[in-house]
Amino acid sequence: MRISALAITTFREEVRRKVFLFLLLFAGVMIATSWIFSFFTGSEELKVVKDMGLTSITLAGVAIAMVMGIRMLPGEMDKRTIYTILCKPVTRSEYLIGKFLGGALTLAANTVIMGLVFLVVVFIKSKQLDQAMDFRLTYQIVLAYLQFCVLLALTLMLSTFVTPVMNGSISLFVLIVGNLSDTIVDIINMSKSAVVEIGLRILYYLVPNWQHFSVQDTLVRGEEAVPLLYVLKIALYGILYTAILMVIATQAFRNREV
């Protein structure tokens, strides 16, 4: 009850914050790409539309999740809204979980709208080019959403003990390193220094492997199938990662002075 009241109010507040402008921008990019790249031939054109569309969804979602997670807690503390909530019978864990769920709901709404625009554009293009519509593209949209949730939990967790600037820097670092997981493995294999190897291994296991969340290349090329089981496994990975981050966040926030 308390968590849902917090989640719904957070969702309504975030929706109001013009994050939906991102969606308009995104829709613009989507529509533009389908015409700009019309000089490509046949299947190439569709690939570009799919690639740019899915990349746009990921970039917009990552940006929204990070901005929301970094700003959520300090914003309420600066404005003293948090005082009026935490002095009521709301535990700090309930407060954080409510805020997170409200943010996750906002991301879900954003992703659904972006995904729908994307699927409609792909559908129209497929029709024009006389090709079958590939609904497995939704796999990537679902995985991207889970990546946004992990990022939201990460930034929210960091905001319980670091400043917004530090939070932005650390989460950006995690975002970059997590996208280079395969490269890190290569470096570990080539490394001759035990210290470097241990350091990189810690980094590898600590930082979420964002590459797991991307089946975009496989889907767009259409050469290999993406099994549903893989999607489910990665979904579980994302949910577990989010849960762990939220447990750390609630523990850190319990002892934080506000």
Add this chain to the structure above:
Amino acid sequence: MAYAIQTEGLTKEFVSVSSARVTVALKDLTLQVEEGEIFGFLGPNGAGKTTTIKILLGLIFPTAGRAWVLGKDIWDTAVKYDLAFVPDSPYFYDFLTAEELLRFYGGLFGLKGSILDKRIEELLELVGMTHARGRRLREYSRGMFQRVGIAQALVNDPKVLLLDEPTSGLDPIAQREVRDIILKLRERGKTVLLCSHHLSDVERISDRVAILNRGKLERMGRLDDLLAAERVEIAAEGLSEEATRKITDLAEESKVIAGRVTAYDSRRDVINAIIDTIRGAKGELISVIPQRQTLEDLFVRIVQQEEPAAVSEESR
């Protein structure tokens, strides 16, 4: 009977990690607020008022000491049902209407259905916001915002209210309206701890006050006791030049107009010495009038008598 609020040796130190500097925001605060009273909690900026409130609300943790609300330790979750807070110039979700906001805060107490509906009706009426219930908060004036702030604090009918500067930034009419709401709350048996820089307001409605300065409790008591007879006005005539000079030297403040000497002092021994001087000089004692000082006089005197290099900050 338990006190509405009680603190014992409450101390809060803030440690700056970068400069290793310790700031004592609150030092050994022991106070009692009785049930059903309006308690003025005063002090200049940085005196430790907000720190005390934050400790009572469980937002920050005391370095030492304990506190109770209605006999329950502040860390007892049951306290959250008895204690409510209205912060200084808070931001509420301004995309909500007053009714939606109260519904949200009521939801945090698990209130719903007809019980919550009835409660919202009562509160909107109490704070005089029934007419604006459907308007979004962003369209509200500051006074309306403050009234909704008080309403949200009362949503579960708590027994003790902490109000931090409830009249700051309000025009005189709105100030009066908020003051009237606070008086209505006392009539309903609520205990109100009122932090305010509007000393005339506090003087008008408080039963007791505490004055903090640099984290220390300087005075606490009933207003009548604190403000009465602190200072005495003594007027005399027919005094020699020597006696007049002696009196003006002794008194905190004095004036001589057309042969009448009027002296003011709050020290009992000096008052007696002035009267003795008048009698010894065979002067005519016209009047000895105990002067009730204003809360502002008392406040300024307490704050100004404190040495600038007090114990508020210590380097470690």
